[in-house]
Amino acid sequence: MIKISQNAFAGTLESSDCLVTITPNESNEVNFEINSVVFKQYGNSILKAAQNTVKKFDISGADIKIQDMGAFDCVIEARVETAIKRALKGAK
Protein backbone atom coordinates (compact mmCIF):
# COMPACT_ATOMS: atom_id res chain seq x y z
CA MET A 1 0.00 0.00 0.00
CA ILE A 2 1.51 3.32 -1.05
CA LYS A 3 0.53 6.34 0.97
CA ILE A 4 -0.13 9.49 -1.08
CA SER A 5 2.32 12.13 0.11
CA GLN A 6 1.97 15.00 -2.35
CA ASN A 7 -0.72 17.05 -4.09
CA ALA A 8 -1.43 16.50 -7.76
CA PHE A 9 -4.08 17.37 -10.30
CA ALA A 10 -5.16 16.50 -13.82
CA GLY A 11 -7.72 17.89 -16.21
CA THR A 12 -9.47 21.24 -16.79
CA LEU A 13 -12.75 22.98 -16.05
CA GLU A 14 -13.71 23.14 -19.75
CA SER A 15 -17.15 21.86 -20.70
CA SER A 16 -17.16 18.05 -21.06
CA ASP A 17 -13.92 17.73 -19.05
CA CYS A 18 -13.21 17.41 -15.32
CA LEU A 19 -10.55 18.61 -12.90
CA VAL A 20 -9.26 15.93 -10.53
CA THR A 21 -7.29 17.07 -7.46
CA ILE A 22 -5.54 14.69 -5.06
CA THR A 23 -4.40 15.75 -1.60
CA PRO A 24 -2.83 13.52 1.07
CA ASN A 25 -4.85 12.87 4.25
CA GLU A 26 -3.96 11.41 7.65
CA SER A 27 -6.10 8.28 7.33
CA ASN A 28 -5.61 5.09 5.37
CA GLU A 29 -8.75 5.76 3.36
CA VAL A 30 -9.28 7.15 -0.10
CA ASN A 31 -12.14 9.65 0.10
CA PHE A 32 -14.06 11.06 -2.85
CA GLU A 33 -15.70 14.44 -3.26
CA ILE A 34 -17.69 14.93 -6.44
CA ASN A 35 -19.11 18.19 -7.75
CA SER A 36 -20.77 17.82 -11.12
CA VAL A 37 -23.01 19.85 -13.40
CA VAL A 38 -24.78 16.55 -14.13
CA PHE A 39 -24.62 15.14 -10.59
CA LYS A 40 -28.29 14.17 -10.50
CA GLN A 41 -28.10 12.29 -13.78
CA TYR A 42 -24.59 10.83 -13.55
CA GLY A 43 -23.27 11.22 -9.96
CA ASN A 44 -23.34 7.46 -9.28
CA SER A 45 -21.67 6.69 -12.57
CA ILE A 46 -18.88 9.22 -11.89
CA LEU A 47 -18.20 7.77 -8.42
CA LYS A 48 -18.07 4.23 -9.81
CA ALA A 49 -15.66 5.22 -12.59
CA ALA A 50 -13.40 6.96 -10.06
CA GLN A 51 -13.49 4.06 -7.57
CA ASN A 52 -12.71 1.49 -10.26
CA THR A 53 -9.71 3.53 -11.39
CA VAL A 54 -8.39 3.90 -7.84
CA LYS A 55 -8.65 0.12 -7.38
CA LYS A 56 -6.03 -0.35 -10.09
CA PHE A 57 -3.48 1.38 -7.84
CA ASP A 58 -2.43 0.22 -4.43
CA ILE A 59 -2.84 3.61 -2.74
CA SER A 60 -4.16 4.98 0.55
CA GLY A 61 -4.41 8.25 2.48
CA ALA A 62 -5.82 10.51 -0.20
CA ASP A 63 -8.72 12.88 -0.77
CA ILE A 64 -9.75 12.85 -4.41
CA LYS A 65 -11.85 15.79 -5.52
CA ILE A 66 -13.55 15.68 -8.90
CA GLN A 67 -14.95 18.88 -10.35
CA ASP A 68 -16.93 17.57 -13.30
CA MET A 69 -18.16 19.68 -16.21
CA GLY A 70 -19.96 16.81 -17.94
CA ALA A 71 -17.11 14.44 -18.81
CA PHE A 72 -17.73 10.92 -20.13
CA ASP A 73 -16.72 8.06 -17.81
CA CYS A 74 -13.64 7.32 -19.95
CA VAL A 75 -12.48 10.92 -19.38
CA ILE A 76 -13.11 10.66 -15.62
CA GLU A 77 -11.07 7.45 -15.53
CA ALA A 78 -8.20 8.96 -17.54
CA ARG A 79 -8.06 12.12 -15.42
CA VAL A 80 -8.15 10.19 -12.13
CA GLU A 81 -5.44 7.81 -13.38
CA THR A 82 -3.17 10.69 -14.46
CA ALA A 83 -3.69 12.56 -11.19
CA ILE A 84 -2.76 9.44 -9.20
CA LYS A 85 0.34 8.83 -11.31
CA ARG A 86 1.41 12.43 -10.79
CA ALA A 87 0.82 12.14 -7.04
CA LEU A 88 2.95 8.99 -7.00
CA LYS A 89 5.83 10.47 -8.98
CA GLY A 90 9.00 10.01 -6.96
CA ALA A 91 7.15 8.02 -4.24
CA LYS A 92 8.75 4.83 -2.92
Add this chain to the structure above:
Amino acid sequence: MNKIVKNIKEALNLCGIKDGMTISFHHHLRNGDNVINMTVNALQELGIKNLNLCASSLFQVHSPIISAFDDETITTVESGYIGGDVGVAISNGKLKNKAVFRSHGHRPSDIKSGKIHIDVAVIAAPTSDDMGNCSGKFGKSACGSLGYAMADAQYADKVIVVTDNLVSYPLCDFSIPETQVDYVVCVDSIGDPEGIVSSTTKITRDPAGLRIAKFAVDCIKNSGLLKNGFSFQTGAGGASLAAAMYLKEIMLKENIKGSFCMGGITGYIVDMLEAGCFETLFDVQCFDLRAVESLKNNPRHKEVSAEHYASPTSKSCIADKLDVVILGATEIDTDFNVNVHTNSQGIIMGGSGGHSDVAAGSKLSIIVAPLIRARLPVIVDRVNCISTPGKTVDILVTQRGIAVNPAKKDLAERLKASGLPVFDIEALKNIAEDFSGKPEPVERGNKIIAEVLYRDGTVIDEIMNYCG
Protein backbone atom coordinates in the same frame (compact mmCIF):
# COMPACT_ATOMS: atom_id res chain seq x y z
CA MET B 1 -51.24 69.65 -23.96
CA ASN B 2 -48.22 68.42 -22.03
CA LYS B 3 -47.38 64.72 -21.77
CA ILE B 4 -43.93 65.18 -20.23
CA VAL B 5 -43.75 63.90 -16.68
CA LYS B 6 -40.66 64.29 -14.54
CA ASN B 7 -40.19 60.68 -13.46
CA ILE B 8 -41.60 57.17 -13.73
CA LYS B 9 -43.13 57.24 -10.27
CA GLU B 10 -45.20 60.32 -11.10
CA ALA B 11 -46.25 58.81 -14.42
CA LEU B 12 -47.42 55.64 -12.62
CA ASN B 13 -49.44 57.76 -10.20
CA LEU B 14 -51.01 59.72 -13.06
CA CYS B 15 -51.94 56.39 -14.67
CA GLY B 16 -53.83 55.50 -11.49
CA ILE B 17 -51.65 52.51 -10.67
CA LYS B 18 -53.28 50.29 -8.03
CA ASP B 19 -52.79 46.96 -6.30
CA GLY B 20 -53.58 43.97 -8.51
CA MET B 21 -53.11 45.70 -11.85
CA THR B 22 -51.31 44.34 -14.91
CA ILE B 23 -48.25 46.27 -16.06
CA SER B 24 -46.54 45.39 -19.33
CA PHE B 25 -43.07 45.72 -20.88
CA HIS B 26 -41.33 44.76 -24.12
CA HIS B 27 -37.88 43.25 -24.42
CA HIS B 28 -36.08 44.95 -27.30
CA LEU B 29 -33.44 46.29 -24.91
CA ARG B 30 -32.75 42.65 -24.07
CA ASN B 31 -30.00 42.07 -21.53
CA GLY B 32 -29.20 45.81 -21.42
CA ASP B 33 -32.64 46.98 -20.28
CA ASN B 34 -32.89 49.42 -17.36
CA VAL B 35 -36.56 50.29 -17.72
CA ILE B 36 -38.14 47.24 -16.07
CA ASN B 37 -35.84 47.53 -13.06
CA MET B 38 -36.43 51.30 -12.73
CA THR B 39 -40.18 50.85 -12.97
CA VAL B 40 -40.36 47.94 -10.54
CA ASN B 41 -38.23 49.92 -8.12
CA ALA B 42 -40.68 52.83 -8.40
CA LEU B 43 -43.60 50.44 -7.80
CA GLN B 44 -41.90 49.11 -4.67
CA GLU B 45 -41.39 52.67 -3.40
CA LEU B 46 -45.05 53.41 -4.06
CA GLY B 47 -45.98 50.33 -2.03
CA ILE B 48 -48.15 48.83 -4.78
CA LYS B 49 -48.79 45.10 -4.29
CA ASN B 50 -50.01 42.03 -6.19
CA LEU B 51 -49.09 43.22 -9.65
CA ASN B 52 -49.10 41.04 -12.73
CA LEU B 53 -45.86 41.64 -14.64
CA CYS B 54 -46.63 41.06 -18.31
CA ALA B 55 -43.19 41.30 -19.96
CA SER B 56 -42.58 39.90 -23.43
CA SER B 57 -39.24 38.50 -22.14
CA LEU B 58 -37.08 38.72 -19.02
CA PHE B 59 -33.29 38.34 -18.87
CA GLN B 60 -30.45 38.10 -16.34
CA VAL B 61 -30.30 41.92 -16.18
CA HIS B 62 -33.74 41.84 -14.55
CA SER B 63 -32.63 39.87 -11.48
CA PRO B 64 -33.30 42.89 -9.17
CA ILE B 65 -37.06 42.27 -9.67
CA ILE B 66 -36.72 39.09 -7.59
CA SER B 67 -36.88 41.41 -4.55
CA ALA B 68 -40.35 42.45 -5.79
CA PHE B 69 -41.41 38.78 -5.74
CA ASP B 70 -40.25 38.60 -2.12
CA ASP B 71 -42.16 41.70 -0.98
CA GLU B 72 -45.18 40.75 -3.15
CA THR B 73 -45.07 43.87 -5.28
CA ILE B 74 -45.21 41.34 -8.13
CA THR B 75 -47.14 38.13 -7.55
CA THR B 76 -47.73 36.97 -11.13
CA VAL B 77 -45.51 36.96 -14.22
CA GLU B 78 -46.71 36.44 -17.79
CA SER B 79 -43.92 36.18 -20.33
CA GLY B 80 -42.57 34.56 -23.47
CA TYR B 81 -39.11 33.91 -22.12
CA ILE B 82 -37.63 34.04 -18.61
CA GLY B 83 -33.85 33.71 -18.43
CA GLY B 84 -31.09 34.00 -15.85
CA ASP B 85 -31.68 34.28 -12.11
CA VAL B 86 -35.32 35.32 -12.58
CA GLY B 87 -36.09 31.88 -14.03
CA VAL B 88 -34.16 30.19 -11.22
CA ALA B 89 -36.04 32.24 -8.59
CA ILE B 90 -39.41 31.23 -10.05
CA SER B 91 -38.27 27.59 -10.19
CA ASN B 92 -37.36 27.88 -6.52
CA GLY B 93 -40.92 28.97 -5.74
CA LYS B 94 -40.18 32.67 -5.04
CA LEU B 95 -43.18 33.95 -7.00
CA LYS B 96 -46.51 33.80 -5.14
CA ASN B 97 -48.65 32.71 -8.10
CA LYS B 98 -47.89 30.59 -11.15
CA ALA B 99 -45.91 32.16 -13.97
CA VAL B 100 -47.69 31.94 -17.33
CA PHE B 101 -45.75 31.38 -20.55
CA ARG B 102 -47.09 32.35 -23.95
CA SER B 103 -45.38 32.41 -27.33
CA HIS B 104 -44.52 35.75 -28.94
CA GLY B 105 -47.42 35.34 -31.36
CA HIS B 106 -49.91 34.22 -28.74
CA ARG B 107 -49.22 37.24 -26.51
CA PRO B 108 -50.60 39.93 -28.85
CA SER B 109 -53.50 37.63 -29.68
CA ASP B 110 -54.50 37.44 -26.00
CA ILE B 111 -53.90 41.17 -25.52
CA LYS B 112 -56.18 41.98 -28.44
CA SER B 113 -58.94 39.63 -27.29
CA GLY B 114 -58.76 40.97 -23.74
CA LYS B 115 -57.63 37.68 -22.18
CA ILE B 116 -54.67 39.78 -21.05
CA HIS B 117 -55.93 43.19 -19.94
CA ILE B 118 -53.02 45.61 -19.63
CA ASP B 119 -53.70 48.48 -17.24
CA VAL B 120 -50.40 50.25 -17.79
CA ALA B 121 -47.88 49.63 -20.58
CA VAL B 122 -44.36 50.98 -20.20
CA ILE B 123 -42.59 51.43 -23.53
CA ALA B 124 -38.80 51.72 -23.44
CA ALA B 125 -38.17 53.98 -26.44
CA PRO B 126 -34.65 54.84 -27.66
CA THR B 127 -36.08 58.02 -29.23
CA SER B 128 -39.35 59.87 -28.64
CA ASP B 129 -40.78 63.29 -29.20
CA ASP B 130 -42.68 65.14 -26.47
CA MET B 131 -46.04 63.72 -27.61
CA GLY B 132 -44.81 60.11 -27.59
CA ASN B 133 -44.22 59.42 -31.27
CA CYS B 134 -41.38 56.98 -30.70
CA SER B 135 -38.89 54.69 -32.39
CA GLY B 136 -36.13 52.21 -31.66
CA LYS B 137 -34.07 53.16 -34.70
CA PHE B 138 -32.33 56.23 -33.31
CA GLY B 139 -30.50 57.39 -30.20
CA LYS B 140 -27.64 56.16 -28.05
CA SER B 141 -29.75 53.20 -26.89
CA ALA B 142 -31.03 52.28 -30.38
CA CYS B 143 -32.47 48.76 -30.54
CA GLY B 144 -34.08 48.78 -33.99
CA SER B 145 -37.55 47.26 -34.21
CA LEU B 146 -40.19 47.87 -31.51
CA GLY B 147 -42.38 45.06 -32.83
CA TYR B 148 -43.17 43.43 -29.49
CA ALA B 149 -44.32 46.73 -27.92
CA MET B 150 -47.00 47.52 -30.50
CA ALA B 151 -49.87 45.46 -29.08
CA ASP B 152 -49.13 46.85 -25.61
CA ALA B 153 -49.26 50.44 -26.91
CA GLN B 154 -52.43 49.78 -28.88
CA TYR B 155 -54.50 47.98 -26.26
CA ALA B 156 -53.28 49.10 -22.82
CA ASP B 157 -55.52 51.48 -20.86
CA LYS B 158 -52.57 53.79 -20.15
CA VAL B 159 -49.24 54.04 -21.96
CA ILE B 160 -46.02 55.54 -20.60
CA VAL B 161 -43.10 56.10 -22.98
CA VAL B 162 -39.71 56.12 -21.24
CA THR B 163 -36.87 57.51 -23.35
CA ASP B 164 -33.31 58.79 -23.01
CA ASN B 165 -33.40 60.70 -26.28
CA LEU B 166 -36.17 63.28 -26.29
CA VAL B 167 -36.40 65.07 -29.65
CA SER B 168 -38.51 68.00 -30.76
CA TYR B 169 -41.90 67.33 -32.30
CA PRO B 170 -42.46 65.63 -34.69
CA LEU B 171 -40.38 62.46 -34.81
CA CYS B 172 -41.22 61.67 -38.43
CA ASP B 173 -40.12 58.04 -38.63
CA PHE B 174 -42.05 56.73 -35.61
CA SER B 175 -42.95 53.11 -34.88
CA ILE B 176 -45.53 53.81 -32.18
CA PRO B 177 -47.78 56.87 -32.71
CA GLU B 178 -48.63 59.57 -30.20
CA THR B 179 -52.31 58.62 -30.49
CA GLN B 180 -51.61 55.70 -28.14
CA VAL B 181 -49.37 57.45 -25.62
CA ASP B 182 -50.48 59.13 -22.38
CA TYR B 183 -47.19 60.22 -20.77
CA VAL B 184 -43.54 60.66 -21.75
CA VAL B 185 -40.70 60.36 -19.22
CA CYS B 186 -37.13 61.30 -20.08
CA VAL B 187 -34.43 59.53 -18.05
CA ASP B 188 -30.61 59.54 -18.20
CA SER B 189 -30.35 56.05 -19.61
CA ILE B 190 -32.93 53.43 -20.64
CA GLY B 191 -30.25 50.79 -21.04
CA ASP B 192 -26.70 49.65 -21.61
CA PRO B 193 -25.95 49.50 -25.37
CA GLU B 194 -23.55 46.58 -24.75
CA GLY B 195 -26.43 44.44 -23.60
CA ILE B 196 -29.02 45.82 -26.05
CA VAL B 197 -27.32 44.89 -29.32
CA SER B 198 -24.04 43.13 -29.74
CA SER B 199 -21.70 44.86 -32.17
CA THR B 200 -20.77 41.47 -33.57
CA THR B 201 -22.77 38.29 -33.76
CA LYS B 202 -20.43 35.44 -34.55
CA ILE B 203 -20.63 32.30 -36.62
CA THR B 204 -19.60 29.22 -34.66
CA ARG B 205 -16.10 27.82 -35.19
CA ASP B 206 -16.93 24.61 -33.38
CA PRO B 207 -16.57 21.78 -35.95
CA ALA B 208 -19.65 20.01 -34.56
CA GLY B 209 -21.68 23.22 -34.93
CA LEU B 210 -20.49 23.70 -38.51
CA ARG B 211 -21.36 20.11 -39.38
CA ILE B 212 -24.84 20.59 -37.92
CA ALA B 213 -25.26 23.77 -39.98
CA LYS B 214 -24.10 22.00 -43.14
CA PHE B 215 -26.53 19.11 -42.59
CA ALA B 216 -29.37 21.56 -41.91
CA VAL B 217 -28.74 23.38 -45.18
CA ASP B 218 -28.44 20.05 -47.02
CA CYS B 219 -31.89 19.19 -45.63
CA ILE B 220 -33.27 22.50 -46.93
CA LYS B 221 -31.64 22.00 -50.31
CA ASN B 222 -33.11 18.52 -50.68
CA SER B 223 -36.54 19.36 -49.26
CA GLY B 224 -37.79 20.73 -52.56
CA LEU B 225 -38.57 24.10 -50.95
CA LEU B 226 -35.38 25.94 -51.93
CA LYS B 227 -36.49 27.70 -55.11
CA ASN B 228 -37.51 31.19 -56.22
CA GLY B 229 -39.88 32.68 -53.66
CA PHE B 230 -38.25 30.79 -50.79
CA SER B 231 -38.95 32.19 -47.29
CA PHE B 232 -36.85 31.56 -44.20
CA GLN B 233 -36.31 32.24 -40.51
CA THR B 234 -33.35 31.38 -38.32
CA GLY B 235 -32.07 32.35 -34.90
CA ALA B 236 -28.97 34.20 -33.74
CA GLY B 237 -27.17 31.18 -32.29
CA GLY B 238 -23.75 30.26 -33.70
CA ALA B 239 -24.94 27.18 -35.61
CA SER B 240 -27.99 29.02 -36.98
CA LEU B 241 -25.75 31.79 -38.32
CA ALA B 242 -23.46 29.21 -39.91
CA ALA B 243 -26.51 27.68 -41.57
CA ALA B 244 -27.43 31.12 -42.95
CA MET B 245 -23.89 31.42 -44.32
CA TYR B 246 -24.07 28.05 -46.13
CA LEU B 247 -27.56 28.84 -47.37
CA LYS B 248 -26.37 32.14 -48.81
CA GLU B 249 -23.62 30.35 -50.76
CA ILE B 250 -26.11 27.95 -52.32
CA MET B 251 -28.69 30.64 -53.11
CA LEU B 252 -26.08 32.81 -54.83
CA LYS B 253 -24.52 29.91 -56.72
CA GLU B 254 -27.86 28.61 -57.97
CA ASN B 255 -29.29 32.11 -58.46
CA ILE B 256 -32.31 31.48 -56.20
CA LYS B 257 -34.29 34.61 -55.34
CA GLY B 258 -36.07 34.20 -52.02
CA SER B 259 -39.14 36.22 -51.10
CA PHE B 260 -38.55 37.10 -47.45
CA CYS B 261 -36.62 36.38 -44.31
CA MET B 262 -38.34 36.79 -40.92
CA GLY B 263 -36.57 37.45 -37.65
CA GLY B 264 -34.88 38.15 -35.11
CA ILE B 265 -32.55 39.87 -37.64
CA THR B 266 -28.74 39.74 -37.53
CA GLY B 267 -26.07 41.27 -39.78
CA TYR B 268 -25.74 37.95 -41.60
CA ILE B 269 -29.36 38.10 -42.69
CA VAL B 270 -28.84 41.73 -43.74
CA ASP B 271 -25.93 40.48 -45.89
CA MET B 272 -28.31 38.01 -47.54
CA LEU B 273 -30.80 40.80 -48.28
CA GLU B 274 -28.09 43.02 -49.76
CA ALA B 275 -26.66 40.14 -51.82
CA GLY B 276 -30.09 39.63 -53.38
CA CYS B 277 -30.98 36.33 -51.65
CA PHE B 278 -34.26 37.83 -50.41
CA GLU B 279 -36.62 40.59 -51.53
CA THR B 280 -37.68 41.61 -48.02
CA LEU B 281 -36.71 41.30 -44.37
CA PHE B 282 -39.49 41.34 -41.78
CA ASP B 283 -38.11 42.41 -38.43
CA VAL B 284 -39.77 42.07 -35.05
CA GLN B 285 -36.44 42.44 -33.22
CA CYS B 286 -32.86 43.43 -34.12
CA PHE B 287 -30.01 41.39 -32.67
CA ASP B 288 -27.07 43.56 -33.70
CA LEU B 289 -26.05 47.02 -34.86
CA ARG B 290 -25.94 46.08 -38.55
CA ALA B 291 -29.59 45.06 -38.31
CA VAL B 292 -30.46 48.39 -36.65
CA GLU B 293 -28.65 50.34 -39.40
CA SER B 294 -30.33 48.32 -42.13
CA LEU B 295 -33.80 48.77 -40.62
CA LYS B 296 -33.18 52.51 -40.49
CA ASN B 297 -31.86 52.83 -44.05
CA ASN B 298 -33.18 50.05 -46.26
CA PRO B 299 -36.85 50.30 -47.27
CA ARG B 300 -36.87 46.56 -48.03
CA HIS B 301 -36.11 45.89 -44.35
CA LYS B 302 -39.49 46.31 -42.66
CA GLU B 303 -40.42 46.57 -39.00
CA VAL B 304 -43.43 44.43 -38.11
CA SER B 305 -45.54 43.93 -34.97
CA ALA B 306 -45.58 40.68 -32.99
CA GLU B 307 -49.19 40.29 -34.11
CA HIS B 308 -48.23 40.52 -37.79
CA TYR B 309 -45.31 38.17 -37.10
CA ALA B 310 -47.15 35.29 -35.55
CA SER B 311 -50.55 35.90 -33.94
CA PRO B 312 -52.70 32.77 -34.32
CA THR B 313 -55.89 34.85 -34.32
CA SER B 314 -54.91 37.63 -36.70
CA LYS B 315 -56.57 37.50 -40.12
CA SER B 316 -53.22 36.29 -41.43
CA CYS B 317 -49.62 36.37 -40.24
CA ILE B 318 -46.08 36.06 -41.57
CA ALA B 319 -45.31 32.85 -39.64
CA ASP B 320 -47.89 31.04 -41.77
CA LYS B 321 -46.08 32.07 -44.98
CA LEU B 322 -42.71 30.65 -43.92
CA ASP B 323 -41.20 27.79 -45.89
CA VAL B 324 -38.32 26.82 -43.60
CA VAL B 325 -37.36 27.67 -40.02
CA ILE B 326 -34.24 26.62 -38.12
CA LEU B 327 -34.78 26.41 -34.35
CA GLY B 328 -32.91 25.26 -31.26
CA ALA B 329 -33.76 22.90 -28.40
CA THR B 330 -32.52 22.13 -24.91
CA GLU B 331 -34.17 18.72 -25.20
CA ILE B 332 -36.20 16.83 -27.78
CA ASP B 333 -38.02 13.57 -27.10
CA THR B 334 -38.64 10.54 -29.24
CA ASP B 335 -42.06 11.99 -30.18
CA PHE B 336 -40.23 15.13 -31.43
CA ASN B 337 -41.65 17.34 -28.65
CA VAL B 338 -39.16 20.15 -28.01
CA ASN B 339 -38.23 21.82 -24.73
CA VAL B 340 -36.83 25.36 -24.76
CA HIS B 341 -38.27 26.39 -21.37
CA THR B 342 -36.21 24.42 -18.85
CA ASN B 343 -32.76 22.89 -18.58
CA SER B 344 -32.14 19.21 -17.94
CA GLN B 345 -32.72 19.74 -14.20
CA GLY B 346 -36.15 21.20 -14.89
CA ILE B 347 -35.13 24.77 -13.96
CA ILE B 348 -36.65 27.59 -16.04
CA MET B 349 -33.97 29.04 -18.32
CA GLY B 350 -35.83 30.42 -21.33
CA GLY B 351 -39.10 30.07 -23.11
CA SER B 352 -40.77 29.65 -26.44
CA GLY B 353 -40.29 33.10 -27.87
CA GLY B 354 -41.65 32.48 -31.36
CA HIS B 355 -40.48 28.84 -31.41
CA SER B 356 -43.89 27.17 -31.30
CA ASP B 357 -45.44 29.82 -33.58
CA VAL B 358 -43.10 29.33 -36.51
CA ALA B 359 -42.82 25.57 -36.01
CA ALA B 360 -46.58 25.47 -36.52
CA GLY B 361 -46.70 28.01 -39.34
CA SER B 362 -43.78 26.89 -41.48
CA LYS B 363 -43.78 24.14 -44.08
CA LEU B 364 -40.52 22.69 -42.74
CA SER B 365 -39.26 23.12 -39.17
CA ILE B 366 -35.70 22.01 -38.47
CA ILE B 367 -34.33 21.64 -34.95
CA VAL B 368 -30.54 21.98 -34.73
CA ALA B 369 -28.74 20.75 -31.61
CA PRO B 370 -25.56 18.93 -30.66
CA LEU B 371 -26.32 15.26 -29.93
CA ILE B 372 -24.66 15.61 -26.52
CA ARG B 373 -24.04 18.72 -24.42
CA ALA B 374 -21.74 18.29 -21.41
CA ARG B 375 -22.55 14.56 -21.28
CA LEU B 376 -26.32 15.06 -21.52
CA PRO B 377 -27.94 13.50 -24.59
CA VAL B 378 -30.27 16.00 -26.28
CA ILE B 379 -32.75 13.22 -27.10
CA VAL B 380 -34.77 11.99 -24.13
CA ASP B 381 -37.76 9.70 -23.58
CA ARG B 382 -39.94 12.62 -22.49
CA VAL B 383 -38.89 16.28 -22.39
CA ASN B 384 -39.00 18.07 -19.01
CA CYS B 385 -41.40 20.57 -20.56
CA ILE B 386 -43.23 20.57 -23.88
CA SER B 387 -42.64 23.98 -25.45
CA THR B 388 -43.38 22.98 -29.04
CA PRO B 389 -45.45 19.88 -29.82
CA GLY B 390 -43.79 17.14 -31.86
CA LYS B 391 -46.51 17.20 -34.50
CA THR B 392 -45.16 20.61 -35.65
CA VAL B 393 -41.49 19.51 -35.71
CA ASP B 394 -40.19 17.90 -38.89
CA ILE B 395 -36.45 17.29 -38.61
CA LEU B 396 -33.82 17.01 -35.89
CA VAL B 397 -30.28 17.69 -37.10
CA THR B 398 -27.30 16.68 -34.93
CA GLN B 399 -23.63 16.33 -35.85
CA ARG B 400 -24.02 12.53 -35.80
CA GLY B 401 -27.06 12.35 -38.00
CA ILE B 402 -30.57 13.46 -38.86
CA ALA B 403 -33.94 12.20 -37.63
CA VAL B 404 -37.15 12.87 -39.55
CA ASN B 405 -40.59 12.92 -37.92
CA PRO B 406 -42.23 9.61 -38.93
CA ALA B 407 -45.26 11.61 -40.13
CA LYS B 408 -43.05 12.96 -42.95
CA LYS B 409 -42.20 9.73 -44.78
CA ASP B 410 -41.68 11.43 -48.16
CA LEU B 411 -39.23 13.89 -46.68
CA ALA B 412 -37.26 11.09 -45.02
CA GLU B 413 -37.05 9.26 -48.36
CA ARG B 414 -35.88 12.40 -50.17
CA LEU B 415 -33.15 13.07 -47.62
CA LYS B 416 -32.02 9.44 -47.59
CA ALA B 417 -31.87 9.40 -51.39
CA SER B 418 -29.61 12.46 -51.32
CA GLY B 419 -27.12 10.54 -49.19
CA LEU B 420 -27.76 12.31 -45.86
CA PRO B 421 -27.29 10.21 -42.69
CA VAL B 422 -30.95 9.70 -41.73
CA PHE B 423 -31.69 7.63 -38.61
CA ASP B 424 -34.71 6.75 -36.50
CA ILE B 425 -34.71 9.15 -33.56
CA GLU B 426 -34.38 6.16 -31.18
CA ALA B 427 -31.21 5.10 -33.00
CA LEU B 428 -29.71 8.58 -32.57
CA LYS B 429 -30.66 8.46 -28.91
CA ASN B 430 -28.86 5.13 -28.55
CA ILE B 431 -25.70 6.54 -30.16
CA ALA B 432 -25.69 9.32 -27.55
CA GLU B 433 -26.31 6.93 -24.66
CA ASP B 434 -23.46 4.68 -25.83
CA PHE B 435 -21.15 7.62 -25.12
CA SER B 436 -22.83 9.11 -22.07
CA GLY B 437 -24.60 6.25 -20.36
CA LYS B 438 -28.31 6.53 -19.63
CA PRO B 439 -29.01 9.53 -17.40
CA GLU B 440 -30.79 8.84 -14.11
CA PRO B 441 -34.15 10.58 -13.84
CA VAL B 442 -34.19 13.97 -12.08
CA GLU B 443 -36.69 14.26 -9.27
CA ARG B 444 -39.24 17.05 -9.74
CA GLY B 445 -40.96 19.07 -7.05
CA ASN B 446 -44.67 18.73 -6.32
CA LYS B 447 -45.76 22.34 -6.76
CA ILE B 448 -46.69 23.80 -10.15
CA ILE B 449 -44.72 27.05 -10.51
CA ALA B 450 -45.45 27.82 -14.15
CA GLU B 451 -47.81 26.83 -16.90
CA VAL B 452 -47.04 26.89 -20.59
CA LEU B 453 -49.89 27.92 -22.86
CA TYR B 454 -49.87 26.73 -26.43
CA ARG B 455 -50.86 29.19 -29.17
CA ASP B 456 -54.37 27.69 -29.32
CA GLY B 457 -54.88 28.70 -25.67
CA THR B 458 -54.62 25.21 -24.17
CA VAL B 459 -52.18 24.41 -21.35
CA ILE B 460 -49.56 22.34 -23.15
CA ASP B 461 -47.44 21.67 -20.07
CA GLU B 462 -46.80 22.63 -16.47
CA ILE B 463 -43.44 23.25 -14.83
CA MET B 464 -42.85 21.98 -11.30
CA ASN B 465 -40.68 23.62 -8.66
CA TYR B 466 -37.05 22.60 -8.39
CA CYS B 467 -36.12 20.58 -5.34
CA GLY B 468 -32.38 21.18 -4.91
